[in-house]
Amino acid sequence: MNISPIDFYYFPLSAPCRAVDMVAGHLDIPLKKKFVNTWQGEQLKSEFLKLNPTHTVPTINDSGFVLWESRAIITYLADLYGKDDVFYPSNRRKRAVVDRMLYFDMGSLYRAIIDFQIPIMFRGEEPDAGKERVLLEKLAFLEQFLTDYPYVAGENLTVADLSILASVTFLEAIDFTLSSFPKIEAWLQRLRKELPYYQERNQDAIEEGKRMLSERK
Amino acid sequence: MTIDLYHMAPSGPCRAVRMVAKIIGVDLNLKNVDLMAGEQNKPEFLKMNPQHCVPTIDDDGFILWESRAIIQYLVNKYAPDSSLYPKDPRQRAVVDRLLYFDMGTLFKAQGEYFYPQVFKGQDPDPEKESNYKTALGYLEGNLEKSSYVAGDKLTLADISIVASLSMMEVLDYKFSSFPKISAWMAKVKEEIPDYKAMNDEPLQGFKAWVKSKKPQ
Numbered sequence: 001m002n003i004s005p006i007d008f009y010y011f012p013l014s015a016p017c018r019a020v021d022m023v024a025g026h027l028d029i030p031l032k033k034k035f036v037n038t039w040q041g042e043q044l045k046s047e048f049l050k051l052n053p054t055h056t057v058p059t060i061n062d063s064g065f066v067l068w069e070s071r072a073i074i075t076y077l078a079d080l081y082g083k084d085d086v087f088y089p090s091n092r093r094k095r096a097v098v099d100r101m102l103y104f105d106m107g108s109l110y111r112a113i114i115d116f117q118i119p120i121m122f123r124g125e126e127p128d129a130g131k132e133r134v135l136l137e138k139l140a141f142l143e144q145f146l147t148d149y150p151y152v153a154g155e156n157l158t159v160a161d162l163s164i165l166a167s168v169t170f171l172e173a174i175d176f177t178l179s180s181f182p183k184i185e186a187w188l189q190r191l192r193k194e195l196p197y198y199q200e201r202n203q204d205a206i207e208e209g210k211r212m213l214s215e216r217k
Numbered sequence: 218m219t220i221d222l223y224h225m226a227p228s229g230p231c232r233a234v235r236m237v238a239k240i241i242g243v244d245l246n247l248k249n250v251d252l253m254a255g256e257q258n259k260p261e262f263l264k265m266n267p268q269h270c271v272p273t274i275d276d277d278g279f280i281l282w283e284s285r286a287i288i289q290y291l292v293n294k295y296a297p298d299s300s301l302y303p304k305d306p307r308q309r310a311v312v313d314r315l316l317y318f319d320m321g322t323l324f325k326a327q328g329e330y331f332y333p334q335v336f337k338g339q340d341p342d343p344e345k346e347s348n349y350k351t352a353l354g355y356l357e358g359n360l361e362k363s364s365y366v367a368g369d370k371l372t373l374a375d376i377s378i379v380a381s382l383s384m385m386e387v388l389d390y391k392f393s394s395f396p397k398i399s400a401w402m403a404k405v406k407e408e409i410p411d412y413k414a415m416n417d418e419p420l421q422g423f424k425a426w427v428k429s430k431k432p433q
Contacts, residue, residue: 054318054355065307069317076310093279096290103283104268106321144267 003081005030007061009048011038013173013209015110016070017058018202019166023074023159025197027081039216071102074159086156098153101160104141110167112138120174121213139181142168146183150190157194165191165202172206173213219246221275223262226419227387228252229324230284231272233380235415237288237373241296285316288373300370312367315374318355324381326352335387335427353395360397371408379405383416387424 008024008031010017024031036042036057043055052059052068059068067073078088089095112135119125142164145152153160168184178185192198220238222245224231238245250256250271257269265280266273273282276294281287292302303309330345356378359366367374379402382392392399406412 053358054322065310067310067314069314069321071317072310072313075313076306079309080306092290092294095293096279096281096286099286099289100281100283103286103320106317107283107325108268111321111325141268 003029004063005032006063007032007034009034009036009051009057009059009061011036011057012205013170013212014038014057015113015166015170016163018169018205019070019163020058020060020073020077021201021205022162022166022195022197023077025201026087026162026195027077027083029077029081039212071106071159071163074163075099075102078159086158088159094154098158098160101145101153101158102163105160105164105167109138109142109164110170113167113170117171117174117176136180139178139184143181143183146187151187157191161191169202169206173210219244220277221246221248223248223250223265223273223275224271225250225252227384227423228271229380229384230377232383232416232419233284233377234272234274234287234291236376236380236409236412237291237301239410239415240301240376241292241299243291243295285320285373285377288377289316292373300372301376302373303370308368312372312374315359315367315372316377319374319377319381323352323356323378327381327384331384331388338431350394353392353398357395357397360401365401365405371405375401375405376409379409380416383420386417386420387427 006024006029008020010021010033012018012035021031023029036048038057042048043057048059049055051061051066054068056068058070058073059066060073067076075088082088085091088098112131116128116131116135120127142152149155151157151161152164165188168178168188171178178188192203220243222231222234222238224234224247226232226249235245235247250262252271256262257271262273263269265275266282268282270282272284272287273280274287276290281290289302292299297304302312326345326349330342330349333339333345334341356366363369365371365375366378382398382402383406385392392402406416409415
């Protein structure tokens with residue numbers, strides 16, 4: 001399939017942006033990358049507000065169709081440009097489990113990561129015990145899911161793995177250890193090896209983000 | 218066939234599932250889970266849903282939770298041609314975008330403002346209200362462009378968001394500074410069959426409970 005390049009507005013350290021980048025890599029969708037420095041307020045420029053009034057990244061522009069919310073973007077890309085029926089399955093039950101995990105990521109896991117991590121990362125605060133407890137509880141749910149199955153939504157790699165992978169690896173920016181979650185660690189190791197685009201689209205972006213973070217301090 | 222719905226009546230996400238099922242004509246066998254009494258932590262429930270949250274459904278052995286995943290599943294399975302969840306990838310993506318906006322921005326900001334008031338009896342926090350109003354402002358902007366949140370037809374996103382916002386009736390919170398939201402909510406409530414029984418009644422019960430907890 002010949003796919004025209006999609007405009008991709010992103011910020012490197014942002015987990016939802018890395019998720020979209022990895023999904024595009026998985027589906028061989030060409031991206032025209034447009035760096036939006038949200039630390040400098042570039043998302044509030046009028047050109048960007050015209051595209052996305054909620055001024056969030058990631059945002060894509062697919063030949064005039066503008067979309068934001070990373071998880072809506074990745075399911076849209078997989079629906080439209082999917083190569084198989086596994087990555088975002090059409091089987092209703094399987095799809096529902098993938099969707100369930102995307103909502104788990106957004107509402108439980110990634111939210112707990114952000115709540116815990118942002119004050120440490122940006123304001124140099126000490127880790128908050130209450131927020132850490134919530135985070136550990138959400139990680140324990142993920143550990144449970146990965147005890148039952150090799151991937152977060154079942155027997156195969158799906159968009160939900162990449163969304164959650166981007167979220168969990170955000171913790172690398174504060175060197176948070178996952179050693180008490182062996183299933184999550186094993187899943188991470190496996191994906192790092194399995195995904196040919198992992199280094200460029202996730203690891204390098206995190207390193208770039210960490211570099212920016214150290215310059216900011 | 219009937220689907221079991223484990224729910225707590227006033228919960229917004231639980232009400233969203235009931236409203237969608239009603240519209241597409243799917244019968245639900247309601248099973249109350251009293252979260253205040255910790256019933257979600259009983260072993261039978263944990264075996265079904267280790268994340269112990271409601272709503273949870275059991276559709277002939279298929280267990281699913283996360284309200285927005287449930288309503289997507291119900292339409293995909295039982296009303297695949299319904300305009301509630303359009304098949305066109307772009308239209309569908311806009312519905313999904315608003316479901317994620319509801320969960321991650323709107324319902325989140327609302328909860329941070331609402332829960333400390335109803336469960337801890339705290340005074341309204343102006344900063345939390347300001348965040349909530351920012352989220353409402355995005356929705357208002359959306360409704361300036363189209364008659365429903367995701368276009369010109371009623372979709373899952375309208376139902377999910379109405380379920381969220383109606384929670385504020387417990388505090389008699391008015392959306393008067395958001396005229397588009399106010400008008401759209403009134404219209405959507407009219408369109409949903411049995412709206413009152415599924416929403417107003419449990420919310421009134423919740424409101425009475427909140428009042429009874431308040432020191433006189």
